[in-house]
Structures are given as C-alpha cells and as structure tokens.
Amino acid sequence: MGHLLRQRFLVYGRVQGVGFRPFVSRLALSLNLKGFIKNTKNCVHIEIEGAKEAINRFTLALSRETPSQAKIDYLESITLALENDVSFKILSSIEDGSDFGEIAPDIAVCNSCLDEVLDPNNRRYRYAFNSCAQCGPRYSIIDSLPFDRSNTSMHEFSLCPLCKTEYQDPENRRFHAQTISCHECGPRLSFFDHQGHLVVRDRDALAQTVEALRRGAILAIKGVGGFQLCVDARSDAAVLELRRRKQRKSKPFAVMYPAIAAAKDVCFISEQEEKILSAVERPIVLVKLKAQRLSKYLAPGLSWLGVMLPAMPLHYLLLQDLGFPIVVTSANISDQPIISDEKLAFSHLHGIADYFLTYDRDIRWPIDDSVVRVVCDRKLMLRRARGYSPGYFKVSNLKAGILGSGGYLKNSISYSVSNCLFLGPYIGDLVTPEARDRHALQIKKMTHNQVAAITYAKDLHPDFIDADRLQSGSIQRGVQHHVAHIVSCLVDNDIVPPVLGVAWDGAGFGDDGSLWGGEFIKISSNSWRRVAHMRGFLLPGGAQAAKEPCRAALGLLYAIYGESLFLNLDLIPLGVFSALEKTNLLQMLQRNVQIYHTTSMGRIFDAFSAILGICQRVTYEGQAAAMLESVACKAYAPRPYVCALVKSLDDILVIDWEPVVRKVLIDLENGHDLAEIAAGIHIAFAQAIVAVAGEFHERRIALSGGCFQNAYLTQAVVKSLKLAGFSPFWHERIPPNDGGLAVGQAVWASWITQ
Numbered sequence: 001m002g003h004l005l006r007q008r009f010l011v012y013g014r015v016q017g018v019g020f021r022p023f024v025s026r027l028a029l030s031l032n033l034k035g036f037i038k039n040t041k042n043c044v045h046i047e048i049e050g051a052k053e054a055i056n057r058f059t060l061a062l063s064r065e066t067p068s069q070a071k072i073d074y075l076e077s078i079t080l081a082l083e084n085d086v087s088f089k090i091l092s093s094i095e096d097g098s099d100f101g102e103i104a105p106d107i108a109v110c111n112s113c114l115d116e117v118l119d120p121n122n123r124r125y126r127y128a129f130n131s132c133a134q135c136g137p138r139y140s141i142i143d144s145l146p147f148d149r150s151n152t153s154m155h156e157f158s159l160c161p162l163c164k165t166e167y168q169d170p171e172n173r174r175f176h177a178q179t180i181s182c183h184e185c186g187p188r189l190s191f192f193d194h195q196g197h198l199v200v201r202d203r204d205a206l207a208q209t210v211e212a213l214r215r216g217a218i219l220a221i222k223g224v225g226g227f228q229l230c231v232d233a234r235s236d237a238a239v240l241e242l243r244r245r246k247q248r249k250s251k252p253f254a255v256m257y258p259a260i261a262a263a264k265d266v267c268f269i270s271e272q273e274e275k276i277l278s279a280v281e282r283p284i285v286l287v288k289l290k291a292q293r294l295s296k297y298l299a300p301g302l303s304w305l306g307v308m309l310p311a312m313p314l315h316y317l318l319l320q321d322l323g324f325p326i327v328v329t330s331a332n333i334s335d336q337p338i339i340s341d342e343k344l345a346f347s348h349l350h351g352i353a354d355y356f357l358t359y360d361r362d363i364r365w366p367i368d369d370s371v372v373r374v375v376c377d378r379k380l381m382l383r384r385a386r387g388y389s390p391g392y393f394k395v396s397n398l399k400a401g402i403l404g405s406g407g408y409l410k411n412s413i414s415y416s417v418s419n420c421l422f423l424g425p426y427i428g429d430l431v432t433p434e435a436r437d438r439h440a441l442q443i444k445k446m447t448h449n450q451v452a453a454i455t456y457a458k459d460l461h462p463d464f465i466d467a468d469r470l471q472s473g474s475i476q477r478g479v480q481h482h483v484a485h486i487v488s489c490l491v492d493n494d495i496v497p498p499v500l501g502v503a504w505d506g507a508g509f510g511d512d513g514s515l516w517g518g519e520f521i522k523i524s525s526n527s528w529r530r531v532a533h534m535r536g537f538l539l540p541g542g543a544q545a546a547k548e549p550c551r552a553a554l555g556l557l558y559a560i561y562g563e564s565l566f567l568n569l570d571l572i573p574l575g576v577f578s579a580l581e582k583t584n585l586l587q588m589l590q591r592n593v594q595i596y597h598t599t600s601m602g603r604i605f606d607a608f609s610a611i612l613g614i615c616q617r618v619t620y621e622g623q624a625a626a627m628l629e630s631v632a633c634k635a636y637a638p639r640p641y642v643c644a645l646v647k648s649l650d651d652i653l654v655i656d657w658e659p660v661v662r663k664v665l666i667d668l669e670n671g672h673d674l675a676e677i678a679a680g681i682h683i684a685f686a687q688a689i690v691a692v693a694g695e696f697h698e699r700r701i702a703l704s705g706g707c708f709q710n711a712y713l714t715q716a717v718v719k720s721l722k723l724a725g726f727s728p729f730w731h732e733r734i735p736p737n738d739g740g741l742a743v744g745q746a747v748w749a750s751w752i753t754q
Contacts, residue, residue: 003051003052004049004050004051004052004082005049005050005051005052005055005079005082006035006047006048006049006079006080006081006082006083007047007048007049007055007059007077007078007079007080008045008046008047008077008078008079008080009044009045009046009047009048009059009062009075009076009077010043010044010045010046010075010076010077011043011044011046011062011072011075012042012043012072012073012074012075012076012102013070013071013072013073013074013102014069014070014071014073014102014104014392015043015044015070015071015072015102016039016044016102016103016104016145016146016147017103017104017138017142017147017178018067018069018070018104018107018133018134019067019069019070019132019133019134019177020044020066020067020070021037021038021039021044021090021176022090022133022170022175022176022177023065023066023067023070024037024044024046024062025037025088025089025090025170025175025176026170026175027058027061027062027065028048028058028088029088029170031050031054031055031057031058032050032051032054033048033049033050033054033055033058033088034048034049034050034085034086034087034088035047035048035049035085035088035089036085036088036089036090036091037088037089037090037091038090038091038092038093038094039093039094039145039146039147039148040093040094040146041094041144041145041146042145045094047080048088049082049083049084049085059077062075063075067133067134068134068280069104069107069134069280071102071392073102073392073394073420090176093146093148094146102390102392102422103138103139103142103145103147103390104138104139104147105138105139105281105386105387105388105389105390105391106136106137106138106139106140106224106225106311106367106386106387107134107135107136107137107138107280107387108135108279108280108281108282108309108310108311108312108387109130109131109135109136109310109311109312109313109316110132110134110135110280112132112134112173113130113131113132113135113136113313114130114313114316116130117130117313117316117317118316118320123162123182123183124182124183126203126317127182127183127186127313128187128189128206128312128313128314128317128359129181129186129187129312129313129314129359129361130182130313131177131179131180131181132173132174132177132179132180133173133174133175133176133177133178134173135280136179137179137224137312137361139365139367139389139390139425140224140225140363140364140365140366140367140386141153141154141179141361141362141363141364142364142365143364147178148178149178149179152178152179152364153361153362153363153364154178154179154181154361156360156361156362157181157185157186157187157361158185159180159181159185160182160184160185162182162184163180163181163182163184163185166180167180186361187359187360187361188201188202188359188360189201189202189203189205189206189314189357189358189359190205190357190358190359190360191204191205191206191208191209191355191356191357192346192355192356192357192358193355193356194350194353194354194355194356195346195350196342196346196350196356199355205357206314206317206318206321206357207321208355209221209318209355209357210318210321210322212354212355213230213231213232213322213326214232214322216231216232216235216237216238216241217231217238217354217355218230218231218238218241218242218245218352218353218354218355219231219353219354219355219356219357220331220345220349220352220353220355220356220357221314221318221356221357221358222340222342222345222356222357222358222359222363223311223312223314223315223328224311224312224363224367224386225338225340225363225365225366225367225368225369225385225386226330226331226338226339226340226363226366226367226368227330227331227338227339227340227345227349227356227358228328228329228330228331229242229246229327229328229329229330229331229349229352229353230256230326230327230328230329231326231327232324232326232327233253233255233294233295233298233324233325233326233327234293234294234295234324234325235295236295236296236297238295238327239253239295239297239298239327240297242327242329243297245351245352246329246333246334246352247334248329248334248619248620249619250300250301250619250620250623251619251620251623252298252299252300252302252305252306253298253299253306253327253328253329254284254305254306254307254308254327254328254329254369254371255294255298255305255306255307255308255325255326255327255328256307256308256309256310256315256319256325256326256327256328257307257308257309257319257325258309258310258316258319258320258325259309260274260277260278260309262325263277263287263307263309263325265291265293266289266290266291266293266294266305267287267288267289267290267305267307268287268288268289268290269287269307270374272374272377272378272379273285273287273374276372276374276379277307277308277309278309279387280387281370281386281387281388282308282309282310282311282386282387283308283369283370283371283372283386283387283388284306284307284308284369284370284371284372285306285307285308285371285372285373285374286304286305286306286307286371286372286373286382287304287305287307287373288303288304288633289303289304289305294325298327301614301615301623301626301627301630302626302627302630303630303633303634304373304630306371308328308369311386311387314359328369330368330369331345331349331352331353332348333348333349333352335428335429335431335432335435336348336428336432336434336435337366337427337428337434337435337438338366338367338368338428339366340363340366341363342356342358345358365425365445366438367385367386367389367425367426368383368385368386368425368426368428369383369385369386370383370384370385370386370387370388370389370426371383371385373709373711374711375711375714375715375730376714376715376718376730378732379732380709380711380714380730380731380732380736381731381732381733381734381735381739382709382735382737382739383410383426383735383739384412384423384425384426384733384734384735384739385425385426386425388733389412389423389424389425389426390422390423390424390425391422391423391733391734392420392421392422392423393420393421393423393491393492393733393734393743394419394420394421395416395419395420395421395491395747395750396419396496397419397750397754398416398418398419398420398421398746398747398750399416399455399750399753399754400416400417400418401416401417401454401455402415402416402454402455402457402746402749402750403415403416403443403446403447403454403455403456403457403746404457404479404484404741404742404743404744404745404746404747404749405439405443405456405457405458405459405742405745406427406439406459406738406739406741406742406745407459407481407738407739407741407742408429408430408459408461408738409429409430409621409737409738410426410428410429410735410737410738410739411426411427411428411429411430411435411439411738411739411742412424412425412426412427412735412739412740412741412742413427413439413442413443413446413742414742414743414745414746415446415447415454415746416746416747416750421491421743421746421747422446423734423742423743424442424446424742426739427439427442454474454475455474455475455476455477455749455753456474456475456476456477457477457478457479457745457746457748457749458476458477458478458479458745459478459479459481459484459508459509459741459745460478460479460480460481460509461481461508461509462509477749477752477753479744479745479748479749480508480509480510480511480528481503481505481508481509481510481516481741482501482503482505482508482510482516482517482519482521482704482705483501483503483521483523483528483744483748484741484743484744484745484748485501485503485505485508485704485705485736485740485741485744486499486501486502486503486521486523486702486704486744487523487743487744487747487748487751488704488731488734488736488740488741488743488744488747489501489702489703489704489729489730489731489734489736489740489744490523490702490729490747491734491743491744491747492729492731492732492733492734492740492743493702493729493732495700495702495729496525497523497524497525498522498523498524498525498698498700499522499523499698499700499701499702499729500520500521500522500523500531500693500696500698500700500701500702501519501520501521501522501523501701501702501703501704502519502520502689502701502702502703502704502705502717503516503517503519503520503521503704503705504517504518504519504601504602504703504705504706504707504708505517505600505601505602505705505706505707505737505738506546506600506602506603506621506622506706507546507598507600507602507603510599511530514536514596514597514598514599515539515596515597515598515599515600516533516598516599516600517534517598517599517600517601517602517603517705518533518534518599518600518601518604518655519532519533519599520532520533520653520692522696522698523702525751526751526752526754527752530652531652531653531696532652532653532654532655532692532695533599533652533653533654533655534599534600534601534604534654534655534657535559535599535654535655535656535657535658536597536598536599537555537556537558537559537597537598538555538558538559538589538592538595538596538597538598539551539552539555539595539596539597539598539603540554540555540558540585540588540589540594540595541585541588541594542594542595542596543596545596545603545606546603546606546618546621547617547618548616548617548618549573549603549606549607549609549610549615549616549617549618549624550573550576550577550610550616550617551585552603552604552606552607552610553573553606553607553608553610553611554573554574554585554589555589555603555607556604556607556611556657556661557571557573557607557611557661558589559658560658560661560662563586563590566582566586570669571611571665572610572611572612572613572616573607573610573611573616576610576616576617601685601705601707602622602625602706602707604657604685605624605625605628605681605707605710606618606624606625608628608664608678608681609624609625609627609628610624611661611664611665611668612628612631612664612668612674612677612678613674614627614628614631614674614678615627615628622706622709625707625710626710628678628681629678629682629710629711629712629713631674631675631678632675632678632679632681632682632712633675633679633712634675635673635675635676635678635679635680636673636675636676637676637679638676638679638680638682638683639663639664639667639672639676639677639679639680640680641659641660641663641664641680641681641683641684642659642660642684642687643655643656643657643659643660643684643685643687643688643691644656644658644659645688645691645692645695653692653695655685655688655691655692657685660681660684664677664680664681679712682710682712682713682716683716685713686713686716686717686719686720687720689701689717689720689721690717690720690721690724690726693721693724693726694724699725699726699727700726700727700729701721701726701727701728701729702728702729702730703717703718703728703729703730703731703736704730704731704736704740705736705737706736706737706738708730708731708736709735709736709737714730718730
C-alpha cells in the first residue's frame with residue numbers, strides 16, 4: 001500500500017455554498033482516501049488518510065479542480081497521527097471560529113437544472129425553484145455560516161423521500177446540495193390580487209401572471225433578492241403607466257429577455273457583453289440600441305438599454321410562456337430599498353401593482369440586480385449587488401476591524417478581516433429612514449453586532465447620516481471623499497501608492513469647506529496632496545443645482561460673463577427661467593447667498609448638457625451627463641476644443657474650462673453638429689488629464705469617481721494617457737461611483753494608522 005499519512009486541511013475562502021464538500025467527498029472516494037470534511041463558521045475542515053501519493057494528488061486537485069464558484073484564499077495543512085478511518089464522510093457542521101467566513105453570492109440556475117425544468121419527462125418539469133450544489137440562491141437566503149440548510153430559509157421545507165435520497169447519494173449531483181427541493185417539498189408560487197388576496201397557487205399562479213402581463217397589467221414579482229415590477233416591454237401604454245404609478249419620469253428601465261438571440265434583434269451585443277450577460281452573476285448589462293422594437297419610453301434620451309437574462313427558473317418559465325421581453329425594475333417606492341417581504345409589498349405597492357406573484361421562501365437579505373457595462377474592453381461595475389455581492393478583496397497589511405460606512409448616495413459598506421476586505425451589496429441612497437435602517441442592519445450583520453469595537457471610517461461631509469447610534473464607543477476616522485475614490489481604484493487594480501489620482505464626480509466635501517469634484521490628488525502610502533483641480537464656479541440654489549443643470553450652466557457662464565450674462569436672451573439655459581426666477585438667481589450670485597462653490601466635474605458636464613439644450617432638469621442622478629454622452633456617441637468627429645492650464649495663488653494647477661465654453665457657444669451659433677460639439681467637450685477634458693499628468697513625475701494614473709461611469713470619457717482618457725506614455729488604471733470590480741467609497745475609506749483608515 002505504500003507509506004500512509006493523515007493530513008488536515010483548513011480551507012479558507014469562498015468554499016461554502018458552492019458544492020465544495022460534495023466535490024471533496026467524491027475526490028477522496030476516487031483516490032481511496034478515508035477521513036471526513038465539515039464546515040465551520042469560517043472555513044472548511046478536511047482530514048484525509050491514505051497513501052502518500054494519493055494525498056499528493058488530492059492536494060493538487062484542491063487547487064486545480066474545485067467547483068467553478070469556489071475560491072480558495074489560503075489553505076493550512078498539517079500532518080497528524082493515523083486514526084485508521086474506514087470511510088470518508090461529510091460530517092455535521094460546527095459553529096466554531098470567530099473570523100468572518102466568505103458567503104457565496106446568489107448564483108443563476110445552471111444549465112443542468114434548467115434542462116430538467118424544460119424536460120416534460122423530468123420530475124422537476126416546470127419547477128420554478130430548481131437548483132443544485134452548483135447553482136441557486138445563497139446570500140439572499142442565509143441566516144449564518146456554516147452554509148447548511150438549517151442556517152437558511154430553506155430549513156422550513158422538509159425534504160421529500162426522493163429529494164432526501166438524492167441528497168444522500170454521493171453519485172448524485174445533488175449530493176449535499178443545501179437548496180435541493182422539488183414540486184413536492186419546495187417553495188410554492190402564489191398569485192394575489194392588488195389588495196393582497198390570494199387568487200390561485202402553483203402552476204395556475206404562473207398562468208395567471210402570464211395572462212395579466214399580456215393584458216398590459218403591472219405585476220410585482222418576487223425575484224431572487226426582492227420584488228420586481230414587471231410589464232410588457234413592447235407596450236408604450238404599459239411602460240408609461242408604470243412610470244406614472246412609480247413616479248419615475250425618465251430613469252431607464254431594464255429589460256429581461258429569454259435568450260441572447262432575442263436581445264440581439266434590438267441591441268448591438270459584443271462577444272464580451274454576451275459573455276457577461278450569460279455568466280452566473282446575471283447582471284443588467286448596458287448595451288447599445290440598434291432598433292426601436294420595444295417601447296420608446298424605456299430609456300428616454302439614451303442610446304443604450306439595460307438588458308438582462310433570467311437568473312432563476314421562474315423567470316425562464318415566465319418568459320417562455322409570454323413570448324416577449326418584460327421590463328424588470330426594483331419594486332420600491334421613491335428612495336426606499338427594494339422590498340422583499342410580502343406584507344410590505346402588499347401595503348407599499350398598493351396602487352402601483354395590479355397583481356402579485358410570490359412564493360413562500362423567505363428572503364433573509366434583500367439585494368438588487370447588479371449593473372455593468374463594458375468600457376475599454378473590460379467589465380465596469382456600476383452597481384455591485386446580486387451575483388457579485390458579497391465581494392471579497394485581498395489587501396496586504398490591512399488592519400482588521402475597520403468599517404467603511406460608504407457614501408450618502410449609492411451606499412455600500414465594507415469591513416476588514418485579516419487582510420481581506422468584505423464589500424457588502426448595494427443598499428441605495430440613504431435618503432429615507434428605511435434606507436438608513438437597512439444601512440444600520442447591514443453594519444450589525446457584517447460586524448457580528450460588535451459595532452462598539454470597530455474603527456468607523458466615514459465621509460467628511462457634515463450633513464452625512466447621523467451614525468452615532470451605530471458606533472457608540474468606536475473610533476471614528478474621517479476620510480476625504482476623493483481620496484477614498486482613488487484608493488478604491490488602487491484596491492480594484494491590486495496596486496499600491498504612489499500614484500496620481502484623478503477623482504471626478506458630482507460632489508465631495510473638501511478640506512476648504514467647498515464641494516470638490518474635479519480633483520487631481522497625489523497619493524502616498526499614508527498621505528495625500530491635492531495638486532490640481534478644475535476651475536471652480538458658483539452653483540445658484542445650492543443643492544437644487546444638482547437637480548437643475550440649467551442652474552449649473554448659469555453658474556459656469558456667470559464666472560465668464562458676470563451680470564451681462566442675464567442680458568443674453570439667446571442662451572438656452574437662460575430661457576428655462578421666468579423673469580422673476582432670473583432676478584432671484586442674479587441676486588443669489590451677486591450676494592453669494594444660497595450658493596455652493598464647487599470644482600465638480602459632474603456639474604460641469606451638467607452645465608454643458610444644459611448649454612447644448614440637451615437636458616435642463618433631471619429626474620434621476622447623472623441624467624444630464626448620460627444624455628450628453630449619448631449625443632457624443634453619435635459624432636462622426638469631435639470639434640477641436642482645448643482647456644487652459646493655469647497656476648492658482650497657492651501654486652495648485654487649475655484646469656480652466658472657459659476657452660471650451662466660449663468656443664462651444666460660437667459653434668452653437670454657427671450651427672455646428674450637436675453630436676460633434678458634445679464629443680469635442682469630452683475629448684477636451686480627456687486631453688486636459690493628460691496635460692496635468694505631464695506636469696508631475698508619476699506615470700501611474702488612477703481614474704475614479706462617478707464621471708468615469710461615462711464610457712465615452714473613460715475610453716478617451718485611457719487611450720490618450722496610453723498614447724502619452726502613462727499607465728492608466730480604471731475600475732472593473734468595484735464601482736467608480738459612490739458605491740466604491742466604502743472600500744477606499746476602510747483601506748485608507750488602515751494605512752494611516754500603521
């Protein structure tokens with residue numbers, strides 16, 4: 001038999017909820033190894049005994065042949081005394097361990113499970129919740145680690161004899177699949193009317209849903225992470241009614257297709273976009289429109305559409321029966337988190353949804369759909385949520401116990417544990433008490449209720465949420481908004497300082513008390529220095545200017561023309577206001593009351609959008625800039641604009657946009673193509689970044705902030721920097737917008753305390 005050994009492995013990483021134990025069991029049996037495997041709270045514990053050669057092959061297979069969704073961060077191994085085991089077993093999990101274990105994200109239904117759902121001869125034919133050890137819900141249903149059925153909302157469903165046999169059979173692909181179920185023992189569908197009264201169940205519930213959608217009704221359908229509002233994506237009337245009821249005037253809706261081929265009839269979908277759409281995460285992907293076969297009210301003013309494929313069998317069955325694509329948008333009321341509870345759905349969505357399709361498996365942790373787009377030939381995360389969250393990032397020399405509280409908008413939170421940073425899912429804007437309660441609950445979940453023992457890294461803005469009730473006894477560390485943005489980009493790209501960071505966004509509180517947003521910051525290992533920024537200007541009406549790009553335009557133009565601006569009746573933004581409003585705005589600017597001073601690149605893009613007559617008032621964050629980008633994408637060639645570089649009194653480099661504004665106004669007056677003007681504006685600012693970078697001795701340039709969600713801008717900047725010999729870094733796994741702030745906050749707080 002050769003030399004016998006007994007080896008213990010402690011495996012850390014994403015190794016629970018991904019079919020890891022069944023994989024190890026089958027591997028051990030194939031190599032005639034004895035011993036056991038069991039989950040603990042923070043790792044997987046394996047002990048094997050057998051021939052030395054077999055153990056060597058086992059060790060090699062652990063790293064090379066693991067399930068597709070498993071991710072081993074590190075492995076501890078030690079040789080033990082022989083115990084003469086006679087078999088290999090999967091033992092009951094234990095609750096030991098104090099460190100944070102990696103929870104697997106929700107995984108889309110695999111092809112094997114889907115084939116069963118679509119096979120009339122299979123006992124799971126048309127079963128809306130089919131899953132196995134390789135697919136299905138994970139994060140959204142978990143109560144705690146270890147990932148066992150008893151620690152999830154599936155514990156309410158006792159296995160039928162057939163499912164139990166599959167679960168116990170090492171040769172079955174559902175061996176130790178914690179979410180296993182079927183028609184007999186799994187969750188059930190229910191169809192309710194608009195008042196929350198039960199109408200029908202099971203297959204009849206799906207049939208009623210199909211019929212209602214065909215009639216143009218609005219359905220609230222319980223998805224993987226919460227309720228979603230759905231309508232016929234082809235119907236102008238249905239989409240407009242959804243907008244009216246949800247009070248969502250123009251923010252784009254995503255569309256779910258049954259397959260890629262159908263989506264390609266309407267959108268240009270590249271090979272890379274197709275790969276992302278079909279991946280197990282099943283995000284919404286922004287793709288370019290090519291034909292108007294759907295409602296024209298899906299994405300007003302934009303040249304792209306959010307497209308997604310089904311993530312659960314329920315969606316596949318629904319779209320198969322319907323035969324047309326549907327709008328899928330989070331079911332919530334304005335500024336509140338996605339709804340996951342039936343009672344809340346019936347009360348909060350009364351008057352919005354005509355009917356409800358739900359099921360009786362609880363969602364423990366609500367989670368929205370993820371949103372990505374392809375930029376510079378790689379994935380760019382815009383909203384990190386279902387499929388990608390929770391996320392884990394290895395960061396060297398990261399102190400444990402630091403929580404990044406995120407931003408006021410697009411909030412997510414992070415927490416550091418042993419050189420690993422955990423990034424929670426997208427929560428949303430912390431505008432309402434419900435959103436702030438979700439934020440507080442997420443912190444308690446992430447820190448195991450040890451809130452008082454953490455270092456709390458937060459934004460510097462004085463109007464940020466009152467978090468004192470969450471952090472009694474904790475250490476607080478303020479992190480400048482744009483420093484956090486840049487550091488998040490470093491983490492995303494696995495690089496360390498020094499770098500020159502470019503942080504362009506809507507607003508972040510600066511050291512001088514003004515609102516920054518067009519920043520160039522040199523980052524070292526534990527210090528930072530603002531070395532350049534956009535020329536500042538005034539925003540009349542303060543925060544109102546973020547909702548009215550025409551106000552940002554007036555502030556920009558006032559910085560150039562002063563009071564004479566109000567005599568130029570040909571200026572498009574000026575025509576938006578009444579005579580009384582113009583008088584009030586002039587007085588604000590003259591007296592410096594109800595005024596914000598800003599260097600915000602986001603507001604500069606807003607201003608140009610208004611100057612060009614593209615968007616004067618917005619109904620969702622980023623609308624004006626997105627519409628400006630959409631116009632720029634149609635250009636044959638950009639107009640030639642150039643920013644000026646000047647030195648401020650405190651020896652900081654300033655990018656002056658005045659030459660661009662003056663030339664744009666001339667080109668508008670001369671009737672030049674609007675798309676070419678919009679493209680020229682983007683290119684001018686891209687080249688300004690290159691010009692500033694040339695003034696400093698740092699070849700590595702990190703790009704972060706919400707403006708770099710703009711694909712046209714980011715591609716222009718990256719291309720220009722590379723041509724000039726720089727090494728640009730931009731986002732991929734972590735959102736460049738405020739959804740990534742928590743990462744930068746936690747990591748920077750760690751760096752400055754070492």
